[in-house]
Amino acid sequence: MxxxxxxxxxxxxxxxxxxxxxxxxxxxxxxxxxxxxxxxxxxxxxxxxxxxxxxxxxxxxxxxxxxxxxxxxxxxxxxxxxxxxxxxxxxxxxxxxxxxxxxxxxxxxxxxxxxxxxxxxxxxxxxxxxxxxxxxxxxxxxxxxxxxxxxxxxxxxxxxxxxxxxxxxxxxxxxxxxxxxxxxxxxxxxxxxxxxxxxxxxxxDTGVVAYDSSIKDLTNYKMLFREESTTGWVTVVDERDRGLRFMRSGHSLIGGHWLRTSESIFGIFYYADAVRMIKHRKSNPVSKQKRMHELQPQGWSQKLSRQAFIGDGTERALIIGLGVGITARSFYEQNVRVDVVEIDQAVYDAAVQYFGLPRKLNSVNIMDGRLFIDEAHTGTYDYVVHDVFTGGSVPASLFSQSAIMQLKRILKPDGVLAMNYVGVPNDKRTLSHVARTIGTAFPFMRCFAETTKDLDAMANIMFFASAKHVLFDITSDVLRAMGKTSLRSRVLATMLDNELNISEFIHNSTIQPITDDWNPLSDWQVDTAIQHWQAMREILPTAYWLNY
Structure with missing residues (x-):
């Protein structure tokens, strides 16, 4: 009951x-x-x-x-x-x-x-x-x-x-x-x-908002573009005092240029131009000028000209990670057919509107980079520029052995990979595993830091890898043809001096390559992410991060 x-x-x-x-x-x-x-x-x-x-x-x-x-x-x-x-x-x-x-x-x-x-x-x-x-x-x-x-x-x-x-x-x-x-x-x-x-x-407010005039630290900045997107808040801002324009994505500055010259504020982006200055490649301006002089000794001067940098329209480059489009624009101006893969639509839109990225690229693919390279056709590209750092870390899936193998597959037999990695040059643990992973796919590789003045500080590190020898032909004539006053020529003039010795890592079988199943990069990059956060807070005032 x-x-x-x-x-x-x-x-x-x-x-x-x-x-x-x-x-x-x-x-x-x-x-x-x-x-x-x-x-x-x-x-x-x-x-x-x-x-x-x-x-x-x-x-x-x-x-x-x-x-x-x-x-x-x-x-x-x-x-x-x-x-x-x-x-x-x-x-x-x-x-x-x-x-x-x-x-x-x-x-x-x-x-x-x-x-x-x-x-x-x-x-x-x-x-x-x-x-x-x-x-x-x-x-x-x-x-x-x-x-x-x-x-x-x-x-x-x-x-x-x-x-x-x-x-x-x-x-x-x-x-x-x-x-x-x-x-x-x-x-x-x-x-x-x-x-x-x-x-x-x-x-x-998802659009451009006016700065708070009562906050002194914000009067130096002019907001041009602001949108919340896949990677966080994407903003484009002019900094009046230094005369520059930069793009921010999340908690990273992914690029910018000087307003007066339209040159990149980060010199490392010009390292990628060196892929067209490798000896014995048809794109090498020195070799090209010599061939032209041999064919038409009366019509061509032995002195290198800007015309020697212009391709014949048959070269193709894949850029994974657009940034503000410095590399894409440079290749486009050299008559290279450019395919861009960028995960964030807002980044592409801002690069076109505020950084002069050409609209008539060969293709623009708003998608995940790993998915694109897995589906791309074999032997398509002469160059692949891989630069996907943001927020203090890199997407680990794009640095695994299988991803590197796919990059090799979509490159032509003599193609060149330029991969930017952000880390500490003296961090031998991370550097050795990244180099070893690339070395499992490419027999020849070289590595250059943005600067070697402080090897314990976070820096951009560019890897160049190919199935053939990577010997650069960056001569004084090449730099003169670029223009002595250009940032590109100054950066490339010192690039070879900033080489890191990674020969002990490339073919060292005792070093385990990074794979999809074993990928510790995310854990290893915690210290780098903290350093990056602190660096961003020093570059821009706290008021900027709080208001934008």
Whole structure:
């Protein structure tokens, strides 16, 4: 008898009402915390920057993310516990449950579709709306059940109580209905907070925003382009004092140029031009000038000219990782057919609009670089320029042995790979494994650092690899033809002096190549990522990172 009474309709209804109250209260708290997140973030980011790249994000997530996760997990546990308590329900209850599930599922699907293109502020507000909508549905169901129970109770008592007592009971029911309306205050508050954040918080504005004139550190910067995309916030900014323009993606500066000369602010990008200056290749300007002079001794001067750098239109280059397009533009101007692979559409758009990237490249592929090289045709390219560093690390999958083998496959037999790796030159562990991995596919390789003045500091390191000898023909005539005052000529003039000795690593069988199954690069690059974070905070003021 006790068991039967415990599962009577009245007891189950009371349990459902209590569970419903717990659920919608929890979901209301989740919705309010999520809707407040963009407003709280602007304050937390200041502490995050002061605490550094390790403790700062932990503080931010402890305040913004962890409470929401715990509340959501608690709501799931309560719901699962109620379902497991009684697996049988009436048809009407089943229909209501299915309908509620359908509404919530539709909200999740719409939120995903919208949030997939709006990844930070709008995504959080969509999540807040989803939690608030779920709470609202549960409130309506609980209220409906309470009204049914109240009506049944009133009819039962009406037969037993006098009219005066019944009237008093009616006043009690009226008071309860009025108190039920207070349940919708959190829903209204969530909507108001979301609208406030959407129109007042800078991170919720996906376009160009004016700098805050009250912040002195921002008056030196002019925002030209700002868009949230696959790799984070992509911005293009002019720095007035130094006369330069740069592109930022996430927490990295992925390139820039001087406004007066349109030359790259990072000299390492000109190392890639050296792939066309290798001896015995038809693209080598010295060899080309000699051949022209032999064919037409009267019509061609032995003095090297800029014309010697122009290709015949048959060479093809693949560039994985566009940046601001320095290498792509240089190859295009040398009449090389350029295919670009870039994972972020916003980076490509900004490079075209603000850095002079030609629109008439051979092809532009907005996709993952590993997927592209796996599907590319064999023996297609004369050159592959591989530069995918961002955010303090490189995508490890593009540095595995199988990825390098695929790069060799899509190169022509005498093709050249130029691979930029960002790390510490004296980090023999990482450097040896990267060099060994490349060496499993290419018998000949050379490696050059951006600078050798401080081998313990983070620097760009360019690997050149080929199936044939990599001997550069960077002569004084070549540099003179480029123009002595150009940054390209100055960088290439010192490149050979910055060579790193990696001969002990290339064919050393005791060094394990990096594979898809064994790829420790992500773990090994933690220190590099921290150094990179600190370097970015020194290059640009904290106010820039907080406001843009």
């Amino acid at each position: 006790g068991t039967a009474s415990n599962k009577s309709p009245g007891n189950l209804s009371a349990i459902d009402i209590k569970v419903g109250r717990v659920l919608y209260t929890t979901l209301d708290m989740t919705a309010l915390l999520t809707a407040l997140a963009p407003l709280h973030a602007s304050y937390l980011f200041r502490w995050s920057g002061a605490l550094g790249p390790m403790w700062g994000p932990l503080l931010t997530h402890c305040v913004l993310s962890f409470p929401v996760v715990l509340l959501s997990a608690f709501a799931v546990c309560v719901a699962v516990g109620r379902i497991s308590h009684d697996l049988y329900m009436e048809k009407r209850q089943l229909a209501i449950a299915v309908g509620a599930f359908g509404i919530i599922s539709m909200a999740v699907w719409l939120g995903y579709q919208y949030g997939s293109t709006h990844r930070s502020c709008q995504g959080m507000l969509v999540s807040a709306g989803y939690s608030g909508l779920s709470a609202l549905v549960i409130k309506l169901l609980v209220g409906y059940q309470e009204d049914l129970d109240a009506a049944a109770a009133f009819k039962a008592h009406q037969k037993e109580l006098k009219d005066g007592n019944a009237e008093t009971d009616q006043h009690v029911q009226t008071h309860k209905r009025q108190s039920h309306k207070l349940r919708f205050i959190p829903t209204i508050a969530c909507i108001c907070l979301a609208i406030t954040a959407l129109y007042t918080d800078r991170t919720c």
